[in-house]
């Protein structure tokens with residue numbers, strides 16, 4: 051089941067003066083798959099943090115604008131309440147517990163997010179491992195020893211335990227080999243299709259994101275500069291050069307790719 055997100059005229063500042071977003075409006079329809087694109091520092095992560103209630107931990111705040119979830123205002127709610135409403139944010143950097151096994155990471159997430167556990171019924175694992183078979187093979191391994199791609203899958207798998215209705219994923223492809231990044235996006239698309247879950251991804255790899263998302267928004271220096279359906283954005287060759295500083299078809303190269 052998916053939820054709708056509507057952001058209207060959102061402006062965010064950090065501290066007293068750093069303007070990270072200015073008058074940004076964005077919609078994720080129920081069951082939609084939307085990509086938020088833009089170069090480094092454009093404000094993409096800030097937007098996700100504004101939705102999931104994480105801004106306050108970084109001395110950030112919404113100066114203006116409205117955030118509505120399923121038609122109701124949610125601005126100012128704490129992150130744990132937003133998670134209970136079904137808004138899950140997979141942050142950039144993955145944040146798995148390195149000294150716990152895959153299974154323990156999933157149990158911890160279920161316990162913290164949904165108040166379940168510590169032992170979970172088998173079908174819950176089957177559902178998650180159905181999307182991520184490589185995690186099942188490594189369920190007894192310490193998360194710290196997983197590859198970057200497997201850690202990203204674990205981070206997404208943990209979010210799924212909370213039965214989200216809106217899943218926001220920040221830079222899922224960062225530092226990953228193209229084949230693994232593509233696999234992760236295919237899994238996200240499958241989750242979107244099969245569960246009707248609404249998905250908002252932040253991505254620098256434009257072609258990868260627009261291959262799966264139906265609609266995209268482009269931020270530049272905190273302002274929305276382009277939006278449109280995936281096809282029309284892919285057609286705008288200029289988009290990459292002007293706003294993203296690279297080729298539409300390429301992700302930023304990463305020395306850590308594995």
Ligand SMILES: Nc1ncnc2c1ncn2[C@@H]1O[C@H](COP(=O)(O)OP(=O)(O)OP(=O)(O)O)[C@@H](O)[C@H]1O
Nearest residue numbers: 064068070088089090091092093094095096097108
């Ligand atoms: N905690 C913070 N305190 C002060 N300024 C911040 C903070 N987080 C982000 N910023 C500033 O806000 C702007 C937007 O940053 P943000 O991280 O949202 O961009 P981004 O598009 O997600 O970039 P990246 O792809 O590099 O993560 C930048 O100018 C950044 O320096």
